[in-house]
Amino acid sequence: MLTLYNYFRSSTSYRVRIGLNYKNIPYQQKGVNLVKGEQWAEDYCEMNPQGAVPVLVFDDGYVLTQSLAILDYLEETYPGPSLYPEGAKQRAFTRQIALIVSCDVHPVNNLRVLKYLTANLGISEEEKTKWYQKWIYDSMASIEIMLNKSPYHTKGEYCCGPAPTLADMCLIPQVYNARRFNCDMSRFPLIEAVEKKCLEHPAFMKADPHSQPDTPEELRKAATA
Ligand SMILES: N[C@@H](CCC(=O)N[C@@H](CS)C(=O)NCC(=O)O)C(=O)O
Missing domain, CATH: 3.40.30.10 (Glutaredoxin)
Structure with a gap:
């Protein structure tokens, strides 16, 4: 096992x-x-x-x-x-979303980074939250636009078509964390619709x-x- x-x-x-x-x-x-x-x-x-x-x-x-x-x-x-959709362009779109979350947002908001800000650089808890929210809002805004423009995304469906992909597996945990830091996710209706769809899926429910x-x-x- x-x-x-x-x-x-x-x-x-x-x-x-x-x-x-x-x-x-x-x-x-x-x-x-x-x-x-x-x-x-x-x-x-x-x-x-x-x-x-x-x-x-x-x-x-x-x-x-x-x-x-x-x-x-x-x-x-x-x-x-599969964790990827059919089609090279669809797979590239899936990676595009997954990499924004995993390479651009998560690293700057990781626990050790937030701890360094407060413990070593003397940043207050309030400023730390501002830092966290800044990178969430920037990246979620980009993802929202990309979903809106993508021919592979339909509102209310997963990020890239009718089945979950790596994009959803990266995006939903980041949205969960964003909510913990009081980010207003209602600014991003397409992302919220993806979240709703994913959270009804047993694989996501079991991972809650x-x-x-x-x-x-x-x-x-x-x-x-
Ligand atoms: N790029 C790594 C990041 C792993 C990572 O940093 N995980 C966080 C939790 S989400 C962690 O263990 N942080 C511990 C710390 O910052 O001290 C991955 O995708 O697995």
Whole structure:
């Protein structure tokens, strides 16, 4: 059985959970509490010297880090529904969205960056939230325009056609995180419609940060209240 080292509300972990669920690959989870700094434990850094989640460990001991590398490996080695649509242009559009989230937005809003801003550069909590929201709003505005212009997107459907793709698997966890930082997502109606569609899909529902083995009890209750 595969083992996913992850954290319930880490968006990169959430991406991989959705992908595993979507491809119907069984896995067990081990929680790595990022707030407590468990990503920096010596034995964890043996697996991932970057001190980050997710890490996926295979039955033969093969250890893989980086959510997009993990998802692409699953795509290449497991049967089941593809994480990409048919057609080179459609696949390129899928990567375009996935890469905006994973290369342009997530890195500047990562926990270690936010911590550095407050702990080392003396930025206040309020300024930190402004920083977070700035990069979310810029990137979501671009994605909204791209969805609007794309011949491959229909309002109320997934990012790129009638089935979920890597684009949705990156976008939805980032939207989840944006809401945690009080970003006003109603500015982006197409993205909100994609979110609504995705959250009805079992692969996304099962990956919900509020129902993972390491989700704290109080958040579990808040989610179902
Ligand atoms: N590019 C990496 C990023 C991994 C990453 O930084 N994950 C975050 C959680 S979403 C993390 O573990 N942060 C720990 C920290 O910043 O200390 C990926 O896609 O897997």
